[in-house]
Amino acid sequence: TCGSTEAMMAAMMTVTDPGDKVIVFSPFYENYGADAILSGAEPIYVPLYPPEFDFNPDELESAFKQHPKALILCNPSNPCGKVFTYNELKFIADLAEKYDTFVITDEVYEHIVYAPNRHVYFATLPGMWERTISCSSLSKTYSITGWRLGYIIAPPNIIEVAKKVHDFLTVGAAAPLQEAAVTGLRFGDEYYDDLREKYTEKRDLFIKGLNDIGIKHTVPQGAYYVMLDISEFGFESDLEFCDVLARDVGVGAVPGSSFFREPVNNLIRLHFAKKDETLYEALNRLSDIRKKIPKR
Template sequence: MPQLSKRTETFTDSVIRRMTRVSMKYNAVNLSQGFPDFDPPKEILARLAQVSNEDFHQYSITWGAQNFREALAVKQSRLMGRNIDPNGEIVVTCGSTEAMMVAMMTVANPGDKVIVFSPFYENYGADTILCGAEPIYVPLYPPEFNFNPDELEAAFKQKPKALILCNPSNPCGKVFTYNELKIIADFAEKYDAFVITDEVYEHIIYEPFKHVYFASLPRMWERTISCSSLSKTYSITGWRLGYIIAPPEIIDVAKKVHDFLTVGAAAPLQEAAVTGLKFGDEYYEKLRGVYTAKKNLFMKGLDDLGIIHTNPQGAYYVLLDISEFGFESDLEFCEVLAEKVGIGAVPGSSFFRENVNHLVRLHFAKKEDTLNEALNRLADFRKKIAPKKQLLKL
């Protein structure tokens, strides 16, 4: 038999999605894969019920239904501070996962280099490799997960085609400040690179932090490919509705790539989701309040249990320090955690280019009852997980 493609040899399947399967196996509270266990807004669900009896069962326009793009353009124009053309500056995709892949294939040629901050959402490395490009990893330093401008410029000096920017960041919850974004922008302009943004958590930000759209920075619209989705904002991760916003000359190429990858996003779901895109600012203010309450509940619970953890500025993920258990493999720890304690987590090593094995990621996009149950299970987890080696006492 002939050999299979070698491009997949350097990465595994998604560790995040694998840990959902592990959670199901042990009936664990799944705090690994980041999806909520509560319903989307009732207005969207009501419209979905109507759509099932209407004529939206065939292909929509390949790059997105007209009314969906128009509603999205109105919403994002208000937020991004410019008039976005629904016909020339938007492509609707099958989730932000496809949006990121389309963006990568639109700008990167085999042999190109792409800058990726570490820690990073696991898809970015795989996307880069599948495009035949080479990732250049630049570390973010805890506890604030800031970058070193000198290290970033050293990466730009390697003449990358693009930089991938997840803001707010998964898994560390960092929200990049305006000054940090300006440093990135200056380097992108100086070294003539694109910036591909993943902004799916744009509406999940905690005070006093503010989200700044990279494309809104001076002279950055022309070189920014903004990717996002409706998944997190409206709690519809299974609907797979994402999008790209960019200048027309970029969108023209992105349309071609998208057309041959997936043809188009689901027509009836686009129709139902238009309702959410027309929500007023009060919806997003309420959403921030809801997630702030969930964060406060979960962070206090972890503090009460004496568990060392990060403090996210945005998104809904927290990294726990498991050093006290002495596991050499954080993947093994997560499997034990699911089996013995009943909590699903993601090993931190799947997010870091550096040799990091002492962190695991949990998320708190769950009902309060679910979060309280998770904290109850964690209450005696030190009794249920035996340390792998004797810890040195200082």
């Protein structure tokens, strides 16, 4: 597919019909709600509660009781960095089986997970291969985001339908880039160990800097995003805060409200997939943020 973006869209159009319902955890990567709407489906949002971004089991089962056609699972999560535990995944799997629901997974950060957390492929859970559409991408693992190479893994009967949807969406991803990417697929375990080590160092560097500044923030279990709590500054709009942050501090951030269905305006997202010198410069600029952005 042309990146995991098309993979998710193709998966959604493969298993849903107009009028079907789809469960989406909130916060969520922005495309999920749009994918559901473009497919004619209705999203059912289930909140994940900070700071650990856990779900309420009763709320999740209430969503399943509406008989959705599918659930979308981003693991590790963009934007909050949550890595779902085995027990959480097993709970979701039991509900998916009980209510006969497909699970569409977005696992593009599968190799960027910080100890002691562990990524579990949802399709490996008992009985889940038959109802899981696993979507992923080469973009994050091999740092080739512009190549737009993704894929879907699912049982043959699902793949046959997905291939037809894919054909009408994009026909195919660039063939020369597919050939080139095979080099990465042949890397040994040491590559993935090194990748995890590098991102762990960047996470620890950035988290320590934020701790030194004294800004409340999340600690990601996976992926490479940190969410800052800007409550102390008294802004009603996180979008306005991000504008002021860029203008007066020189640091770019994404308003957290763009990821939440709920009225959350006190979080902004930063990411640390940058050179160390860039991270140090960002931390230097943030060091006197309280002088540059007075409390309202």
